[in-house]
Amino acid sequence: MKILVCISNVPDTTTKITFTNDNTEFNTSGVQYIVNPYDEIALSRAIELTEGGKGTVTVINVGEAANDPTIRKALAIGADDAVRVNAAPRDAYFVAKQIAEYAKDKDFDIILTGRESIDYNGNQVAAMVGEFLDIPSVSIIKKLTLEGDTATIEREIEGGKEVLTVSGKFVASCAEGVAEPKIPNMRGIMSARTKPLTVVDAVAIEEVSKVTKYETPAPRGTVKLVPADQTEQLISLLHSEAKVI
């Protein structure tokens, strides 16, 4: 079994987000980059599914050479090899097209991504790859098990869950619950240095969207404190002043 896991290089979750150039560019100064946390979950499940010689896990990233340390981290976690499509990612459409172009003749059985990236919060890549490759896609999955050629998947829906099956090739985006993220051990870190990381060229694709500007949320006012023994005052404020209850 061959599994492809798509990983995104994102700012660490503790990063304070600022912009430069009249709020048109993300300020990368001093920012630590990590494997997108949801992609780590996808990668961890892929490793579990292929453990014991049952298959291989390839990670793919669309990005420039600066992403290589993040890709090596994924190799340290346990991926067998890696591919970097050498291009600055423009939008999810661009990224998905690059992944689909790479994957189309490689015969991957399963393609996994995280449920979203924590930078642009897009949920787009998995379903777009599915569409480009004309195979099923399931978004925001909570559980993935395999039996022969058939996968049983639990997917989150509003106020509940849906259990579905899919046979043959598919793409899925993974949320918490699919696997516990794995922490690289020393052996993994050492072997990551020598695992293959192939760099391929990007294919040309028409632009469909671009970020023109960023905004940060308006600062909130100061907190109005209510004494702990006067909870009725809080209820009254929420009812009469804030008008939310």
Next chain:
Amino acid sequence: MSVLVYVEQAEGKFKKSVFEAVSYAKAIADQQSTNLMAISIGDVAESELKELGKYGAAKVLNVSTDQLKTFVNQAYASVIAAAAEKEGADIVVLSNSFSGKGLAPRIAVKLKAGLADGAVELPSNDGKFAVKKTAFSGKAFAITELTSANKVIALNPNAFGVKENATDAAIENFAADIKQSDLGTVIKDIVRATDKVSLPDAELVVSAGRGLKGPENWGMIEELANLLGAATACSKPVSDADWRPHSEHVGQTGIAISPNLYIAIGISGAIQHLAGVSSSKVIVVINKDPEAPFFKVADYGIVGDAFEVVPKLIEALKAHKG
């Protein structure tokens, strides 16, 4: 040129978020001086479809076939894209719901369209079609220009509100051409907790963190939520410790929410948690540590022990409700 809104149904009914998407799509249609139509897939009674007229849908395409009774991402996307092409709709709007998140990207690829997901405002009307969407888990917004001829927008819940715009909806059956290869996923079971408010759509959310000390103490959180008609949520350490299900985890690596009221109990307010909840309209924080960072972004706060404050709050709320 027109606007098409996909109206997602659950067990034959539309939720508030659907009426919100229709209201939003109607406002775009007005902005572009064009008309709005809706597409519904699955078993929905005509009286329910007619409801869409209240929010501005002049025409409703109804797709009702046994093959599409339950959600199949690939086939639903094919049907919606085919309807957009047939009806000449160049803008497709849908809710950024769990299903919408799987559908919108496939529709965008089929229509070679730019997609703005997590939209929070109407597109700009200055010659460019730029949509404000959430980014960095609520720490910022990205103004995204859709430069393609066709465009897809997935609207965040609670971002636009429901706006009535009464018109008489004409219901038309839409014949869907379904390929067998589009039916690759098969639903085996759907489990809905009918008594619970769905977190992403919830207007009121009561959330609790490690300050609650253990899962056995969640009874008072649920009681407060029930009294308010609110959804329950939790911080990451709580779901990591399996005190609560992962589906309740709100924050940067959980669900980002924007309810009208977010009550955070025993949550200190780490940057990752704030990222997912800071777009809530009103934030109430209850924490015994007056230095908790959450108080810096809260509108109302109580410095006190959750085990003393919450029961009193429940009593006060009961008294308020009479």
